[in-house]
Amino acid sequence: MPTSHSRVGVASVCAAALTFSGLLATGLIAAQPAAAADPAGYQNVRINEVTSSNNDTVELYNTGAIAVSVSGWKMADDGFSPQSFTPSSSTIAPGGFITFNSPKGLGDSDKLVIYTADGTVVDRVDWATGRAKPAMARCGGDGTGAWVTATTVTTFGAPNASGCPVSAPAASRIRINELTSDGADTVELYNGGTSAVGIGAWKYVDSDTAHSPALISSSSPSTTSIPAGGYATFDSTLGLGASDSLFLVDGNGTTVDSVTWATDGAKPSDERCANGTGWFTTSTTATLGGANSCSGGTGGGGTGGHLLGGGGSLTSGCTPEAPSGTGSTPAGTLAWPGGLDVTIADDVCAFTTSTGPEGRDVSGLAFDPARPSVLWAVKNKNWLFKLVKSNGKWIPDASWSATGKQIHFAGGSGQPDSEGLTVGANGHLYVTSERDNADNTVPKDTIMEFDPAATGTTLSPVHQWDMTSQFPQLDTGSKDDANLGFEGVGYVPDSWLTANGWIDPLTGAAYDPADYPLHGSGLFFAGLEWDGTLHVYGLDSDGTSTTFGTISTGKASVMDVTFDAGTQRIVATCDNTCGETHTFLKVNTAGAIVPDVTYTNPAVMPTDNLEGFAIAPASACVNGSREAVWSDDGSYGFGSGSSSYGHALYSGTFPC
Numbered sequence: 027m028p029t030s031h032s033r034v035g036v037a038s039v040c041a042a043a044l045t046f047s048g049l050l051a052t053g054l055i056a057a058q059p060a061a062a063a064d065p066a067g068y069q070n071v072r073i074n075e076v077t078s079s080n081n082d083t084v085e086l087y088n089t090g091a092i093a094v095s096v097s098g099w100k101m102a103d104d105g106f107s108p109q110s111f112t113p114s115s116s117t118i119a120p121g122g123f124i125t126f127n128s129p130k131g132l133g134d135s136d137k138l139v140i141y142t143a144d145g146t147v148v149d150r151v152d153w154a155t156g157r158a159k160p161a162m163a164r165c166g167g168d169g170t171g172a173w174v175t176a177t178t179v180t181t182f183g184a185p186n187a188s189g190c191p192v193s194a195p196a197a198s199r200i201r202i203n204e205l206t207s208d209g210a211d212t213v214e215l216y217n218g219g220t221s222a223v224g225i226g227a228w229k230y231v232d233s234d235t236a237h238s239p240a241l242i243s244s245s246s247p248s249t250t251s252i253p254a255g256g257y258a259t260f261d262s263t264l265g266l267g268a269s270d271s272l273f274l275v276d277g278n279g280t281t282v283d284s285v286t287w288a289t290d291g292a293k294p295s296d297e298r299c300a301n302g303t304g305w306f307t308t309s310t311t312a313t314l315g316g317a318n319s320c321s322g323g324t325g326g327g328g329t330g331g332h333l334l335g336g337g338g339s340l341t342s343g344c345t346p347e348a349p350s351g352t353g354s355t356p357a358g359t360l361a362w363p364g365g366l367d368v369t370i371a372d373d374v375c376a377f378t379t380s381t382g383p384e385g386r387d388v389s390g391l392a393f394d395p396a397r398p399s400v401l402w403a404v405k406n407k408n409w410l411f412k413l414v415k416s417n418g419k420w421i422p423d424a425s426w427s428a429t430g431k432q433i434h435f436a437g438g439s440g441q442p443d444s445e446g447l448t449v450g451a452n453g454h455l456y457v458t459s460e461r462d463n464a465d466n467t468v469p470k471d472t473i474m475e476f477d478p479a480a481t482g483t484t485l486s487p488v489h490q491w492d493m494t495s496q497f498p499q500l501d502t503g504s505k506d507d508a509n510l511g512f513e514g515v516g517y518v519p520d521s522w523l524t525a526n527g528w529i530d531p532l533t534g535a536a537y538d539p540a541d542y543p544l545h546g547s548g549l550f551f552a553g554l555e556w557d558g559t560l561h562v563y564g565l566d567s568d569g570t571s572t573t574f575g576t577i578s579t580g581k582a583s584v585m586d587v588t589f590d591a592g593t594q595r596i597v598a599t600c601d602n603t604c605g606e607t608h609t610f611l612k613v614n615t616a617g618a619i620v621p622d623v624t625y626t627n628p629a630v631m632p633t634d635n636l637e638g639f640a641i642a643p644a645s646a647c648v649n650g651s652r653e654a655v656w657s658d659d660g661s662y663g664f665g666s667g668s669s670s671y672g673h674a675l676y677s678g679t680f681p682c
Contacts (some may be wrong), residue, residue: 027295030212033139033441037115049470058263065090066433067093070088070090070169071086071087071089071148072086072087072089072164072170072284074086074123074142074164074214075140076185078645079158082128084125084126086113086121086433087118088120088121088123089552090367091364091367091368093649094095096118098110100142101138101139101140101141103128103136103139105130106235108139108145111129112127119649120679127130132363136152136153137151137153138151150271151579152275153279157175157278157280158414159175159191161182163176168185170402172199178296184342194222196220197282200215200216200225200282200283201283201303202214202217203215204295204298205296207312211261212259213260213261213272214259215258215259215336216301217254217255217256219345220255220475222254223247226277227241227244228242228282229274229276230262230272230275231264231275231427231666232262239273240262242258243380246261247259252429253433255403263547264315265606270285283532287306292499295308297318297341297347299318302643303531317433333368333369333630334368334671335369335370335419336370336670338374338375342611344385345384346384346385346661346662346666346671347635347659347662348660348665349601349633349634349635349648350635352599352603353602355606356388356580356581356624359624359625360626362396362627363625364628364651364681365678366680370669370673371655372419372420372675373419373421375579375673376421376431377403377405377411378478379409379430382405382406382407385674386659387404388444388446388638388659388661389444389638389659390403391586391639391640391657392455393449393640393641393642393646395591397529398643398645400412400423401411402447402455402461404444404447404457405444405546406443406444406463406659407442407462408432408444409430410433410457420675421611423658428587430486431484432485433474434485434487435470436457436474436486441463442457442459442474442584446552447515448517448587455476455477455478456475456476457473458513460511460513460555461508468508469497469507470494470511471492471494471497472490473491473492473515474489474492484673489567489569491563493573496573497511497554500556507556510554510556512554512555513553513554514598514599515552516546516551516553517550518596519589520550522594523549524538527613527617528632529617529618530631531575538607542566544564544566544570545565545567546565550563550564551563551573553579553584554584557582557586558580558581558598558600558604560576560577560619561575562575562576577611581619581624581677583636584598584600585636586637586639588640588641590641592644592682593610595612601635602634605626606626606627606631606633606636607626608625608639609622609623610624627656628678631676634658636658636676637657638655638657639654639657641653643653644670650681653679655675655677656675656676657675
């Protein structure tokens, strides 16, 4: 458990890729399970690139985490007369693209409007003379970035450039930053550039094509300029509906930015998180005229992910805990490569026990490689849970124990401060503990092996390995220091280590499992919260162990560790202490295990003590995607009154 120690312009549009060194993982994001389906998935579809040259081609992009059918969809130009088009595919996969040639032709100065089969406006873009030749494309993020004019390269059917050129005009830095459709229907614009931008001739329009664009300067209050780093707010004279869109158009008639939201999505407000740059989420507090609070409630911004599910009320005695120790995201961290939508995946206050009646402290998570329909969870206050899916949620398997099983140290004693777990090759569960909660000022950094097939409501270890003496820095008489020990553990098969040429630190030669005849068929990587290091052990069947040294993750802390066969990487997770990030480690050409790439969590998730992380095995892949699950150690969510308050588990998707 952690403590507080710790758009218009010249651009060359190029494809981007996600890489795990030699592993290329691009275009792999796919459908989330049906239980997490977004009922307004079409609102995640955005016009992403368009040309009024040659074949008048249009590209649409799906920013969401579920596939969206475009069957029966239509398009219109500035005549607003919808007409059917023939897309390259009838469905857009999550993170995917479709293209089509405009059946009407697109003019040198024109607009493009996309409609669903029932006539709902999905997205719209307007351009001035010459701006869509050879093409206009979103720059700075597919589906959400500023519009720029491509000069040499088009990328229809593939990602656009990841960033906007420094030569882009200042107007391209203006973004719709926050809005509310509740009461005054107020819009906030933000200038992310370094110079003031005049907006006296700029206009805005909503999704009602019968409406003519309205001048910002004729709205109240009248606004004609936005200073660098500053804000402008005005009340919409067009009104904004519970489910609507807003399009911002410059003085030349070119769309600068847009946002679409689902029913009640902009109540009390929709805001970009991070301020000026991120996806839209629904906030619990409006901050018009200032930096966004990102105090997300239900999620649900139109161009970003959604936090779905939740509900229920807290039961008596269930007391969530606010996060502590929040730090910044390390430089070079990449955006989450999976789906943008996330589902609350447990019942409210589902993990109350006799030693943890407040319902908090769910920490380590691990999928069972042999049975991916099973998710194991460990609670700090010495409990194990076998979870299975029911109606889209992870619930305790009643055939194993509907209330979890209590675990003890060897001999049946003590209350392990159980933080991490992994599944070994023998199907047994290996659990780490930092200390004995019955004596919480003294570290007790152990790895315990449990047989999940054992009968009874309590479990004692088959074997137990104590490494406490290796960490004297934790033995200071302070319970805070004692609480910074083994936080996660992952089982890594020998076959991966040998195939990748890992050098054994003890011999200086290629690792040979035969040198350690009692250790089984893999090693265990335990994550130390104290300094973010991994400690490698061979756990022998006679109760002894071999220590293979220490690996740096490059992070201040580690909260969970897992080996992912899908990416062929060891994954070290850090919670809000490190900005909610996951570092994937590889074996480099010198035979050392080193960080490869780091990803953030999906943007819609709360910034909490999200200590547990697990990715489903590749055998569980559906349409190129598999489940990822997080656990909130404090079950705090976005705070009291939010739909996530009192919930511990979140479910998203990760590429196969």
